[in-house]
Amino acid sequence: MNISPILSIIVPVYNTEKYLIKCLDSLINQTIKNIEIICINDGSTDDSQSILERYQKIDKRIKIISKINGGLSSARNIGIEHAKGQYIAFVDSDDFIELNTYERSLLHFDSPKVDLVYFSTHLVYEVNVHRIQDEQYFEHKHHGLVSLSNDVMTKMDVCTWNKIYKLSIIKKYKIRFPDRLWYEDNPFFWSYTLVSDSAFFMNDKFYHYLIRSSSIMGQYKKKGKVYHRTSHELDPLLCFEYLLDFVFKWDVLEKFKPVLIDLFQEKMFESLKYLPRNERILALNKSTEIVVKFNLKSYFSDDSFITSLFNEKYHNISKVNLYFLNKKQRFLGIWDADKYYIICFLGIKIKIRKPK
Incomplete structure (x- = not known):
């Protein structure tokens, strides 16, 4: 008789042979045993596949899904589709977790009010690389059972992997990661929390997050300067657009409205910062497109930021001119x-x- 796992752990894998063994060891040795470990090999060209197969022989709870490279979002989304647990968690294949992480964390779902368990993060620096994320960003501002108000959500990190989710909520609202975009954690986090009631904050640093120069996001910042040109400079705005699609589809604008403008401005200025100066108009044009697409002028008729974007009077937006x-x-x-x-x-x- 097959017993459904209480927890599904999704592990996207792409060319992480150097770190994968430590990651898998931390998962198969969890003190809670009723779990499934779904590893999605996203077209790795190194020895990652053979490591996965070797571990699958050791532990039958490991399921391997191999696919053509499609990016982190597509790998996670495939993991969601195959998950059978009551709860779901994500672990990046170059990271590792404490052995009692899930046993300790799942206890807090005993309260029917808890839709999310959120534990803390330990940063592991492989090399001396400047990161946007730092110790302060991951510090918990609350402890215990907390209602997911706008004030609480804006003070949480948006990372996917230091949280445990109810799979029922993800499936009910069809919450997924945006395909082939960077900053994919942002719309996933907001989508899930906007349709949730409360979270349980744990200060335990269960998740060990490796910061390495060759990681996806590590390519972008070094000593505070952009040093690797990419095609993802507009992704902050594209992820925001993806989030607004969710907000309007599930009619949660009233909950999101108090933070929408600030988040919109933040994503627009991120794209302005990442784009070369001669291409920065693309971020402003995209912002106007978002305002028109979602008819934001009707919801924020007195807001100068939305009005300026709607009328394409970009010079009226504070600090925009300095980017040109x-x-x-x-x-x-x-x-x-x-x-x-x-x-x-x-x-x-x-x-x-x-x-x-």
Whole structure:
């Protein structure tokens, strides 16, 4: 008689032979035994597949799904489709977890109010690489059972792997990761929390997150500067658009509305920062497209940010013009805007209205 696992652990694998054994050891030796470990080999070209097969012979709870490389989101989404547990968790194949992580964490689902268990993270630095994420970002601002209000959600990290979810909620609302986009954790996190009630915060640093220069996100930042040109500069905005599709489909705008503008601005400025200066207009055009697509002007008629995007009056948005100035112009120069001349002197911006 087959007993359904209480927990499904999804492990996307792509060329992580150097780290995979440590990851798998931390999973097969969990103190809770009624689990399934779904490993999705996303077209690895190294020895990852043979390592998975060797471990599958050791532990039959390991299921291997091999596919053509399609990215992290597609691998996780396939894992969701195959999951049979009551709860679901994600572990990246270059990371590892404490052996009692899931036994300790699952206990908190005994309360019917808990839709999410959120444990803390230990950062493991392989090399000296500057990261946007740091110790402060992963610090828990709450402890115990907490209602998922907007104030709480905005103070949580959006990472997928330091949380346990109810598979029933994911399936009911068809929550998935956006295909082939970076920053994919962001819409997944917001989608899930917007349709959930409460989370249980654990301060235990169960998850060991490896920061390495060759990881996907590690390619993007080094000493605070972009050093690897990619095709993902607009992805923050594309993920935000993906999230809004979910928000309007499931009618959760009222819950999301108080933070929508701030999050929208954050993603627009992220894309502006990542794009080369001569392509930054693409981020503004995409932002206008989002405003029109979701008719945001009707929901935020008095908001200057939305109005400026809707009317394509980008110069009215605070700090936008600075993204189109070169270094010399930022300190001393004149910027010709629609209704104003903008004079920059030693970093101070002065707006002078044009004569009619």
